Amino acid sequence: MLNIKAVILASGTGTRFNDWMPKQFVKLAGLPVLVHTLRVFHTCPRISGVVVVTQQEHIELVWEYVRHYGLGKVEKVVAGGETRQASSRIGLDCCGDETGHVLIHDAVRPFVTHRILEDLVTAVMEHGAVDTVIPSADTIVEVDAQGFISGIPDRSRLRRGQTPQAFDYGLIVDAHSRAHAEGITNSTDDCALVLRLGHKVYVVMGEEQNIKITYPLDLHIADKLFQLKTRTFGSEESVDFSTLKDRCFVVIGGTSGIGLTLVERLRGISSRVFPLSRSTTPAVDICDFASLEKNLNELWNEQGKIDFVINCSGDLIRKNVENMTVEEWDHIYSTNVTGNFLLSKAVIPLFKRQQGGNLIFVGSSSYTRGREGYAAYSSSKAALVNFCQALAEELSPWGIRINIVSPGRVNTPLRYRNFGQEDPNTLSSPEQVACEFIKALTVDTTGSVFEII
Secondary structure, eight states: OOOEEEEEOOOOOOOTTTTSSSSGGGEEEEEEEEHHHHHHHHHHHTOOOOEEEEEEEGHHHHHHHHHTTTTTTTTEEEOOOSHHHHHHHHHHHTTTTOOEEEEEETOOOOOOOOOHHHHHHHHHHHEEEEEEEEEOOOOEEOOTTTSSEEOOOGGGGGGEEEEEEEEEHHHHHHHHHHHHTTTTOOOHHHHHHHHHHHHHOOOOOOOOOOOOSSHHHHHHHHHHHHHHOOEEEEETTOOOOOGGTTTTEEETTTTHHHHHHHHHHHHOOEEEEEETTTSSSOOOTOHHHHHHHHHHHHHHHHHHOOOHHHHHHHHOOOOGGGGGGGGHHHHHHHIIIIHHHHHHHHHHHHHHHHHHHEEEEEGGGGSSOOOOOOOHHHHHHHHHHHHHHHHHEEEEEEEEEEEEEOOBBBHHHHHHHHHOOOOGGGGOOOOHHHHHHHHHHHHOOOOOOOEOO
């Protein structure tokens, strides 16, 4: 196996962030920014090991993250230098002579993707030095010392640099050694040091969302990006469903629509699948805390453990605000928001007792934008996303995962009651959705919205 290391630069002091805590340790969508970044590298099969460069006083904190979040690819956590260049060189020196190639990445770019890492690794094998870039959407102007425009470069040839950057290990070590010998100590870009050797640097495309969190405003933007971030599954993706064998599933609303089909699919995997709804015996109402608590506790005592609780219950009333009654509005919010709160209240003590569990809500693709006639429904599903993300942050220390599966337009009785007969070719079938839904159950993440396409 090729020995490809990653150096994560997390030694910034956050002076521009104007906060007592460096930005790499600030929580974002329930987890420290650094943890989000490390998870991408940890889960990338091409990366064999990770070196984190941080401040001396934060070394033990980073090791605590590594232990708590199971980031086993982190091999070393070391103290950095006074400049980015110095920290980068320290990270390289700690990789080890057996390293073949290395990726250098800013800890405060948590939106880096596996696609970017894969493209970098493939390109560096051929070119030896690779940068991650995106096109410049703005015109760039050169300004002279007097404040006048001195030139306007051709925008079609300009790119904005991101990280990671990838290098042949010997090449980047040589570039740093040469720069140090020549008195260059404050370079902010590793590619610039390689270019000084006369070596060409290839580029691969980054992504607009691969932002660097530098200022407080960036954190607000990142929060919104995480809110809109989805995990998308396509039918071509294969998943090992054996990880779900013999698990215990409780499906609220499991007697109709997506819930019913999901129960049928799960029973092909596990013998312990229990649908609960107002039509089952005993009856369970998502808006009735007592019935939820009683029946979940009885199932837990009977089975010894509940691995997944899935809430498929929900409702839709398609009306403009002017025509909707207060009772109808309250009903939508009681079913789509408060019901999930009550279910969570009933489930949390059981999951804490067994030291883990998975709670999954069913959302809707309409949560991203309100439309005419959907004020109650869309806003309730948007509220559900925020509730999920907050709850995921609260329960992460107990190994409890909270996620949302968000299907699009599905051919269910609920949709039929609101839209009548539609062309089935324009709708997903409950069987398709259930199959993709189960894929989301196999993923080790929390606070995510899984979009089913």
